[in-house]
Amino acid sequence: MTSGASEGSESDPMARIAELRTELARHNRLYHELDDPEIPDAEFDLMVNELRRLESQNPDLAAADSPGAVVGGMASATFAPVVHAVPMMSLDNAMDIDELMAWGERVERALDGEAITFVCEPKIDGLAMSLRYVDGELVTAATRGDGRVGEDVTANVLTIADIPPRLAGAPPVIEVRGEVYMPKSVFHDLNASASQSGERALVNPRNAAAGSLRQKDPSVTARRRLSFWAYQTGEVAGGEPVTSHRQGLDRVASLGFPVNPRITLCSAMAEVIEVCRSAIDHRHDLDYDVDGVVVKVDDLGQRERMGSTSRAPRWAIAFKFPPEERTTKLLDIEVSVGRTGRATPYAVLEPVFVGGSTVSMATLHNREQVAVKDVRPGDTVIVRKAGDVIPEVVGPVLSDRPVGAEPWVFPIRCECPLRSEFVQPSGEADTRCVEPACPFQRDQRVIYWASRGAMDIEGLGERTVMQLTEADLVRDVGDVYSLTVDQVEELEGFARISAEKLIAAIDVSRSRPAWRVLTGFGIRHLGPAASQALASAFGSVRAVLEADDEARAAVDGVGEVIASSIGQWFAEAPNRELVDRLEASGVAFDIVEGPAQGEEFEATLAGRAVVVTGAVPGLSRTEASAAVVARGGTAPGSVSGKTYALVVGEGAGASKLTKAEKLGIPIVPADRFDELLATGEIPQP
Ligand code: IVH
Numbered sequence: 001m002t003s004g005a006s007e008g009s010e011s012d013p014m015a016r017i018a019e020l021r022t023e024l025a026r027h028n029r030l031y032h033e034l035d036d037p038e039i040p041d042a043e044f045d046l047m048v049n050e051l052r053r054l055e056s057q058n059p060d061l062a063a064a065d066s067p068g069a070v071v072g073g074m075a076s077a078t079f080a081p082v083v084h085a086v087p088m089m090s091l092d093n094a095m096d097i098d099e100l101m102a103w104g105e106r107v108e109r110a111l112d113g114e115a116i117t118f119v120c121e122p123k124i125d126g127l128a129m130s131l132r133y134v135d136g137e138l139v140t141a142a143t144r145g146d147g148r149v150g151e152d153v154t155a156n157v158l159t160i161a162d163i164p165p166r167l168a169g170a171p172p173v174i175e176v177r178g179e180v181y182m183p184k185s186v187f188h189d190l191n192a193s194a195s196q197s198g199e200r201a202l203v204n205p206r207n208a209a210a211g212s213l214r215q216k217d218p219s220v221t222a223r224r225r226l227s228f229w230a231y232q233t234g235e236v237a238g239g240e241p242v243t244s245h246r247q248g249l250d251r252v253a254s255l256g257f258p259v260n261p262r263i264t265l266c267s268a269m270a271e272v273i274e275v276c277r278s279a280i281d282h283r284h285d286l287d288y289d290v291d292g293v294v295v296k297v298d299d300l301g302q303r304e305r306m307g308s309t310s311r312a313p314r315w316a317i318a319f320k321f322p323p324e325e326r327t328t329k330l331l332d333i334e335v336s337v338g339r340t341g342r343a344t345p346y347a348v349l350e351p352v353f354v355g356g357s358t359v360s361m362a363t364l365h366n367r368e369q370v371a372v373k374d375v376r377p378g379d380t381v382i383v384r385k386a387g388d389v390i391p392e393v394v395g396p397v398l399s400d401r402p403v404g405a406e407p408w409v410f411p412i413r414c415e416c417p418l419r420s421e422f423v424q425p426s427g428e429a430d431t432r433c434v435e436p437a438c439p440f441q442r443d444q445r446v447i448y449w450a451s452r453g454a455m456d457i458e459g460l461g462e463r464t465v466m467q468l469t470e471a472d473l474v475r476d477v478g479d480v481y482s483l484t485v486d487q488v489e490e491l492e493g494f495a496r497i498s499a500e501k502l503i504a505a506i507d508v509s510r511s512r513p514a515w516r517v518l519t520g521f522g523i524r525h526l527g528p529a530a531s532q533a534l535a536s537a538f539g540s541v542r543a544v545l546e547a548d549d550e551a552r553a554a555v556d557g558v559g560e561v562i563a564s565s566i567g568q569w570f571a572e573a574p575n576r577e578l579v580d581r582l583e584a585s586g587v588a589f590d591i592v593e594g595p596a597q598g599e600e601f602e603a604t605l606a607g608r609a610v611v612v613t614g615a616v617p618g619l620s621r622t623e624a625s626a627a628v629v630a631r632g633g634t635a636p637g638s639v640s641g642k643t644y645a646l647v648v649g650e651g652a653g654a655s656k657l658t659k660a661e662k663l664g665i666p667i668v669p670a671d672r673f674d675e676l677l678a679t680g681e682i683p684q685p
């Protein structure tokens with residue numbers, strides 16, 4: 001087999017390019033279809049690089065379908081928008097068999113006793129893709145985006161061996177739609193080599209597939225060995241008409257696309273339910289992640305008569321699998337203390353892979369939750385992902401409880417050196433450490449002050465804050481502004497230059513806008529949205545603090561709870577002193593700004609309330625709220641019937657999630673937050 005870079009290829013670049021393209025496509029197939037690669041990754045990369053070099057030297061030979069294709073020599077990290085000829089709709093969900101049956105009844109009613117054939121398809125947990133072929137050539141591969149406009153990822157998609165760059169016998173225009181996914185075996189392989197080379201592991205196959213498609217360099221996508229299942233067509237112009245979905249799938253298969261062999265036809269809902277039940281039992285038997293069963297009406301005429309709502313067809317439904325549960329050992333229950341003193345118990349778990357990622361910690365929320373669940377250190381516990389996102393301890397497996405396991409008792413005192421007392425104010429669910437000098441709270445307050453959503457001090461992250469407080473250089477936020485380069489240089493891991501950088505970053509933070517200062521205080525209930533409203537209304541930090549509760553509460557988006565929480569905070573002598581010290585050390589209190597230049601966003605969320613709970617990757621909670629506000633929305637702290645969406649990340653509050661689920665509020669996982677911001681639409685699972 002000749003595969004590597006061949007000598008003298010430059011003499012006939014056209015032949016070499018053709019050879020490389022064929023070879024790369026073959027290796028791609030060997031790699032993921034047969035699991036039997038003939039060459040190491042490095043050699044594959046060399047071939048891709050050679051191809052790219054030849055193509056850039058011979059632009060007239062560079063075809064869009066090349067596995068090395070890069071537009072204009074370098075693909076862009078931002079992808080061109082593509083307006084879908086036929087919108088890519090989403091699907092309504094059925095969360096259990098009852099909801100599925102209710103959908104079946106609606107279909108039967110709408111079709112008024114006609115015979116119905118249902119098609120059941122595995123719901124692949126990947127990324128929807130629309131492949132547009134004109135005269136048999138793949139011209140555009142686009143992501144779903146908001147359903148109307150997606151992103152052009154053609155160069156990357158061309159590296160997927162399952163997707164033919166050219167079709168024989170295709171109608172003049174055909175859009176083939178389906179799911180790009182990363183096979184589980186590939187995911188494990190890639191992670192095994194990542195761990196050998198010390199690279200960061202991929203989180204789960206879906207994230208990995210999404211990340212792979214967003215690569216700047218298609219050769220990176222090629223190495224990720226993605227796959228594809230076709231399940232639908234978009235625009236089709238010309239060619240033999242089809243009258244059923246199944247015929248459409250057969251045609252797509254005959255054009256060379258992989259169509260899932262587990263697709264089944266059913267002539268009654270009872271059969272559909274059987275298929276769904278069996279799919280739950282066998283969900284782990286496959287080499288790809290499946291998160292449900294898509295049930296569709298087969299007959300295209302019937303589909304037409306049923307029509308669609310604005311976002312989803314009435315003729316299809318996604319039956320979602322119940323959340324996956326796993327058991328693991330509860331190693332211990334520990335308590336973390338936040339910046340406002342809230343003491344939150346959390347489970348320390350033997351790491352377990354559940355719902356797509358490894359879980360080693362899960363919040364237990366509060367004292368009562370631990371008691372209600374009666375989980376005890378040493379127990380085997382059931383763990384799942386609530387809302388498919390948040391790790392949750394469901395309860396103990398009582399039959400496995402070790403002899404002598406004692407109920408967990410909430411500690412009376414904080415673990416901090418002050419051993420400060422924990423109290424549970426009557427009527428409140430939370431237990432608090434009420435000692436403002438508690439070093440744990442203090443650390444969290446400084447971390448919060450420096451965080452990106454507040455004063456945004458580069459280089460002053462959790463680790464450095466801990467070093468500073470341990471060295472007793474920082475006792476509160478005010479001390480940050482009297483640090484010197486010499487002091488910082490003494491800390492482990494710092495040199496002169498890095499110390500100077502940190503001090504410069506602290507200095508820059510003296511000129512932050514007033515709302516950041518207000519946010520940075522970490523006052524209970526006061527987030528960036530209300531801080532911005534207050535700063536604009538009063539013009540300075542001091543004016544906000546010195547106003548009375550009533551005046552503050554009158555500001556749009558503030559209200560009594562926030563207003564009086566600020567009042568209480570400012571009534572405490574140490575807090576007043578802190579404010580004075582910050583002002584004396586040159587922290588600006590009166591910079592009130594509109595949106596910064598270049599930071600004006602489209603009002604995608606105008607008038608919509610988006611609640612954010614838990615961590616959004618790459619953003620602090622406050623930044624996440626600020627992002628909503630910047631797009632015309634509001635970011636309240638609690639879920640109500642008026643909430644447009646609940647964004648949930650790691651560490652989210654279960655009560656918010658439960659309430660949202662009860663009220664039918666859409667839940668958006670934190671890793672889809674940017675889609676929500678960009679489009680204002682609820683991203684579909
Ligand atoms: S059909 C109008 N079939 O699920 C119908 N979708 O929740 C459009 N998906 O965005 C979709 N497997 O990414 C369909 N067999 C399947 C599917 C499937 C996975 C995804 C797809 C879609 C999402 C909707």
